[in-house]
Amino acid sequence: MNFESKIELIDGVGKVLASRLKQMGILTIKDLVYHFPYRYEDYSVVKKINELNHEDVVTIKAKVELIANRRSWKKRKVVTEAIVDDGSDRLKIVWFNQPFLIKNIKAGDEIFLSGKVEINNYGTQMVSPSYEKSTSKTIHTARLVSIYPLTQGITAKQFRFLLQKVLLIIKQTKEFLPIDIIERNDFFYLNQALEQIHFPQSHDSMIKAKKRLQFDELFLVQLRIYQAKMELKKSNAPRIKFLEKPTVDFVKSLAFELTTDQKKTAWQIIQDMEFGKPMNRLLEGDVGSGKTVVAALVMQNVILNGYKCIVMAPTEILATQHFETLKKMFDNHFRVGIFTRSQRIIGTESLNKNLIKQKMKNGEFDVVIGTQALIQESVEIKDLGLVIIDEQHRFGVGQRKKLQDKGQKLIPHFLSMTATPIPRTLALALYSDLDLCIIKSMPKGRKQIVSRLVEEINRVKAYDFIKQQVMDGRQVFVICPLIDESDTLGVKSVTAEFKKLTEEIFPQFNIGLLHGKLKSEQKDSVMQGFINKKIDILVSTSVIEVGIDVPNATIMMIEGADRFGLAQLHQFRGRVGRGEHQSYCLLFSDNSGEKTVQRLKYFVECKDGFELAEKDLELRGAGEVYGFRQSGMPEMKVADLLDAEMISLVQTEVGEFFKNNKIEDYPDLLNLFRQKNIIIHFE
Structure with missing residues (x-):
């Protein structure tokens, strides 16, 4: 057997277990x-029975004097009780609903027992400890014991047994x-790291194993990014000269003053x-x-240099919005177009x-705004100088490559835009193929959105407030986490909420319903109705x-706010506060847990999207916050994307590697590199 062998080849893995493992992607x-x-559970401290204290988490090594099953008269549970002796004293052991234990453990057996000690009026005992025969090498007791994320029907003990077999x-x-990287950083070799992450000899060896595996994950990503960046530098793109007078005239023509950040980022890009x-x-x-x-x-500068621009939007509604905005900004000086499913x-x-x-x-044409329709292979674009993608994480790399291929001989310039703030460490780790420019300041005169975590007791007041706002001519968003009723999660569904608001709370208003199961045409129709003020x-x-x-x-009213991450809540909040009127974000949550309430209060107080993104990354991880599984970014199993020191080390080592080596000289690294097929943000 080897790493590529199917899981079924491991002794003891039958159809049922294999099926459960497959559910976990194994x-x-x-x-x-x-x-x-x-x-990890730390069972490395081994004590004598007469040294035990209340709530000690320890291991004892003792001989079984007797073991038997009995039925609990109250709850009709099977209780397995044992008395063990290590020469210093005797100890009572209790397990619940594990009657099979009397077949595995016999009187006279010497065993390790690991768990928490209880001392009460009935004496000293251990309840539901892990156990192992003292004749075997311990993997469940008397050491740091690994605990895994598992699916129903697989126990941690079972999982450790499988790992022991391989x-x-x-x-x-x-x-x-390369050996010099390992030696320079005092890393474990890979085989040592993999053994010590699952069966660590000590806390230090576990930390050292984790460090090596974290480095590996980030190293492979950075290697791919660095190599692609070097390749891109060999390519040619249109030379776009800065045209000062038209730029100054354009800025003067705007109905508002640009912020310092807007000026700075535009200049960086130009x-x-x-x-x-x-x-x-x-x-x-x-x-x-x-x-x-x-x-x-930026587009004006490109167009006046004789080249064309494309703007890609993730949806037809957004494409239409960009089309209308750019027509207005360019004031008919340029040929602005739109190419979507329904508009050409x-x-x-x-x-x-x-x-x-x-x-x-x-x-x-000068600039065309489009959706997926623009990426069709049959669409050719003459003199393409700039590709702009709005909300870049919504597009796969295959789509980006198709766009850039339309640039013919010269590779077009590429500008990606996102309103999802990316923490600095994450940007360094996974977006270092892109040069970042950031707008942090907001346009002058924009009112702060008032955010509130509303208790259930004040729901009627919130409805009264919404009623008044709508009567004053304003409009309201109501966000719910699920489409269908889910009693197990206790989350309000969008369909039930729509029915309640329509029939009971606001029968006098026009209410629209929007969810992912609607067809694109239906979604566009509802959204257009809201934009045109036909929906309140x-x-x-x-x-x-x-x-x-x-x-x-x-008003942005969010039901089940605890079901959303901080970054997503911030995106919702950003849907309001775009006009002259004061705006509000009202959060409702059925979860009154301390951590949940603290998290939502943090959101209410914090208005900075970058701070919220950092906190969200810390709480939920990059896969959840940025949807990397969907976007093709690698899944990080152990790497900490907030660990600036590790990310800096990886970037230094990648730079050193390419300075002194060719990847082709390391066949095992090259093979892994190709297997990973790590996706980057340009081709």
Whole structure:
């Protein structure tokens, strides 16, 4: 057997166990070995029975004097009781609902017992301890014992047994890191790290194993990013000169004053395109910080240099919004178009599919905004100079590559925009292929959104407040976490909430319903109705569009707020507060747990999206916050994306590696590198 062998080949893995392991994504021995513990029980302290104290978490080694089952008269449970003796004293052991133990443990057996000690009026005892025969090498007792995230029907003990059976394969694991990196950083070899993460000899060896495996995860990602960045530097892109007068005129024509951050980021982007090498930037700005006008400034410079621009939006509604905004900003100086499922326009001319494709091929446009329809292989684009993608994490790399392929001989410049703040350490670890520019300050005169965590006792007051706002001509979002009723989670469903608000609470108002199960046309119709003020209250799941602009909406009411992460709550909050009226974000939660309440109160007090993103990353991890599994980013099993020191070390080592080596000289590393197929943000 080896790492690629199927899990069924391990002795004792039958169809049922294999099926349960597959539910956890464990199909091969490698999957099993790379399913790491999430914590450890410390049973390394071994004591004599006469040394035990109340609530000690310890191991004892003792001989079984007697063991028997009995029925508990109250709850009809099977109770297994044993008396053990280690020569210093005797101790009572109790297990519940494990009648089979009397077959495994016999009087006269010498065993290890690990668990918590209880001392009460009835004497000293251990309840439900782990046990192991003293004749075997301990993996469940008398050491640091690994605890795993598991599915129903698999126990931690069972999982450790499986790992013990493949220990020989673990010991034979091939090393892929260059030896000088291992020696320079005093790392474990890979086989040592994998053994010690599952069966650590000590706390120090567990920490050392984790450090090596964290390094590996980040090293492979950074290696791919660094290599791709070097490749990109060899490519050529349009040389876009900075045209000062038109830029100054454009800024003067705006109805508002640009913030310092907007000016700075626009200048960074414009400068980047002057050198004839492909720009690859991420423009990060909190909700409502004014990224679109920065993009417009940059696009004008590209167009006046004789090149074309494309703006990709994740949805048709957002594409339409960008189309209307840019037409207004450019004031008919440029040919602005839109290419979506239902709209094909350049300037004021509506076109059929073939005609708009022909015009794009001939270069008879300046900027086109589109959705997936733009990435069709049959769409050719003449003189493509700049690709802008709004909310970049919503697009896969395959789609990005198709867009850049349309640039023909020269690679177009690439600007990605997101309103999801990315913490610095995460940006360094996973987005270092993109040069970051950040808009932190908000436009002048924008009112702070008032946020409140509303207790259930005040719900009627909240409804009265909403009623008054709607009567004053304002609009309201109501967000719910699930589509269908779920009694087990106790979460309000969007359909039930819609019914309640329509029939009981606000029968006098027009209420719309939006969720992921609606067809695209239905979603667009509902959203357009809200934008056009035909809908007063919109009840929606989290599908509510990122970046959608409804200046008349002043209340964001979030049911089951505890079900959303801080970053997502902040995105919801950013849907309001875009007009002249004071806006409000009202949170409701059925969960009164201390941690939940603290987290939601933190959100209410904190208005900074970057701070909230940092906190969210700390609490939930990058996979949850940024959806990396969906976006193609690697899943980090052990790497801590808040560990700036480790990320810095990895980047230093990757730089050193490419300075002195070629990846082709390390076949095992190259093989792993190819297997990982790590996705980056450009091709």
